[in-house]
Each structure stands twice: as structure tokens, then as C-alpha cells.
Amino acid sequence: MSEADRGVPASLRLRRLRRTEELRRSLSETDLDPARLVYPVFVRPGGGAPEPIESLPGVERHPLESLGERAREWDRDGVRAVLLFGVPRVKDPEGSGAVDPDGLIPQAIRAIRHSVPTLRIVTDVCLCAYTDHGQCGLLRAGEVDNDATVERLARMALAHARAGADMVAPSAMMDHQVREIRAALDRAGQTATAILAYAAKFASPLYGPFREAAGSAPKSGDRRSYQLPIGNAREALREMAADAAEGADLLMVKPALPYLDILARARRRFDLPLVAYQVSGEYAMLRAAAARGWIDEAAAIDESLIAMRRAGADWIITYFAREVAARARREGR
Numbered sequence: 001m002s003e004a005d006r007g008v009p010a011s012l013r014l015r016r017l018r019r020t021e022e023l024r025r026s027l028s029e030t031d032l033d034p035a036r037l038v039y040p041v042f043v044r045p046g047g048g049a050p051e052p053i054e055s056l057p058g059v060e061r062h063p064l065e066s067l068g069e070r071a072r073e074w075d076r077d078g079v080r081a082v083l084l085f086g087v088p089r090v091k092d093p094e095g096s097g098a099v100d101p102d103g104l105i106p107q108a109i110r111a112i113r114h115s116v117p118t119l120r121i122v123t124d125v126c127l128c129a130y131t132d133h134g135q136c137g138l139l140r141a142g143e144v145d146n147d148a149t150v151e152r153l154a155r156m157a158l159a160h161a162r163a164g165a166d167m168v169a170p171s172a173m174m175d176h177q178v179r180e181i182r183a184a185l186d187r188a189g190q191t192a193t194a195i196l197a198y199a200a201k202f203a204s205p206l207y208g209p210f211r212e213a214a215g216s217a218p219k220s221g222d223r224r225s226y227q228l229p230i231g232n233a234r235e236a237l238r239e240m241a242a243d244a245a246e247g248a249d250l251l252m253v254k255p256a257l258p259y260l261d262i263l264a265r266a267r268r269r270f271d272l273p274l275v276a277y278q279v280s281g282e283y284a285m286l287r288a289a290a291a292r293g294w295i296d297e298a299a300a301i302d303e304s305l306i307a308m309r310r311a312g313a314d315w316i317i318t319y320f321a322r323e324v325a326a327r328a329r330r331e332g333r
Contacts, residue, residue: 037080079321091130122168125171
């Protein structure tokens, strides 16, 4: 059947609009503006040199004492936002360090805010890196106690907000964590602090490198009793709806590429800004393939991020944020 028989003009030549790079860029339906990227940052106490993370080539644990200097470097490269994760030395069963108003992340917030006032600061709100058992919540009789954990998460979020965080991101996947954090922030007059909810966080094997970086792997068991089953799309959307109803300002899907279908469905259903998290395992796979010469690294990075934007993400959390922003700045984009 000819094009004319199918109702397509015989003169149609779609390649006319793909002839040059400038033309293709000017007609791009999906942008990769660095302002949409969030750079994850691991912060450890003390000084010295940054510590490389073996399973995350190019990613480091940054010492608190030089964090302001590092923030200026990220700003020069074009990074607009960071997501802070604490890697404390001291841990206990209750995750006490997480709620210390002068703890690791509140100090990190103040250091960055003093050094680069315009940098958007988002903080992860979870107990896994602060508990000696590695679970995301408080254990009672060997089980994660949802309500006790939620109270602790609210205190943690409030400490971050008072230190100057623009946004807190509860990631423990506890029921009603958003509601209780919103209430705690509002009671304390922190009404301007936004909540980015890890709303659809799946129990994925792709978190392995992150757990090495943050020292947050569970000492026993796993997290399947609170993270989403990998095959459950309807349940993921219910989680997102619950967090939206409880006061979340943005909703996250994590990981990103394996769950683009969830992201696309969420885009059709919710008007809130959506965030995709390109997690550590996704990053490590691309790095490993590129190191072996199997893929064009820059092209593969851009393609993966464009896929997330095309599926509906307004922001993307990615360990590639710094290099993508720096490349865009060099190219005048």
C-alpha cells in the first residue's frame, strides 16, 4: 500500500527537519536543561581528601570540612541542586545521629548555604545510614516499627529544615511519613520547606553501589516489607496518591529506567512535579559498559536521561548531573 493510499502525502519527507544539528536541537521535543538535574552527594565527617567509591567510579564521599569548597566547584560546573546523604562514623540502634540539630547533614547544609547561597539543597530523610542494623526504621521485637520511625523521621526533617534545606525527601517508605513530616514542619513555622516524597520506591537490586557508598546495607533481612514489590504498578500509584494527599510537593519514582512505565502512568494521573532517580546501579552499569568501550558514554548518558524526561520526569536525580551540566556549559547550552 502506498503512502497516498494510507492517507499520508506522497511528498512527506520527515528527514527535512533532521538535516543539521542546529535544526534538530531547535525542534527537540524534550530538553535536558541542567536545572532539571539533581546531584547526589555523600558527606562524611572530618577532613582530608574525598574518598573514592569503588562501585561508583567518579563518585566520592566528601569530607565535611571542605564541603563549601566542593560546592563552589559544582556551582562552576553548572550544578543547580544537590541531594545530601550523610555517612556518619557513629551509629546506634535508634539512629540518634539523624535527629541531632548539629549533626552531619545540618552542618553540611550550613556549609553549602554559606558557600553557594543559590544552590538548591535537598536532603534525604531516612535512618538506614544512622542505625547500626541498617534498616530504614526503628526495630521493635525484630520488626520495623512504622509509627515510631515516622516520629523520628519528622524530627530529622525538622533538623534539616531549620539548618536551611530547601526541600526534605523522606525515603524510608513508612506509612504516613509525609503527613507527619508536613505537620511537624508547619508547627515549627517551616511552611516554606518542600517535601519530595520517595513515593514509588521499589525493592530493587540496583541499590547495591549506593549501600556501599552510604554504609547502609541491612545487617540482616531485607527491605521488602516496606519497599514496593517490583511487579506492582497499581500499588505504586496508590502510594503516590497517598503521599500527594498527605502534602507532598513532588513525587518520585525510583529506580528510573526499569520503571518508566510507572513514571508515564503517574504523569497522566498527577499534576504534581515528578522526579526520577537514576540510581547507583543504573549509573554503574553505564560506567562499566563505557569503560570497556561497548557504548558511547556521553550519548548513552544523554539517551537514558532524555528517556526519563520523555516519560514525564520534571527533575532527574543522577550521579551524572555534574558532568552533564559541565558539558552543557562548555557547549554553550
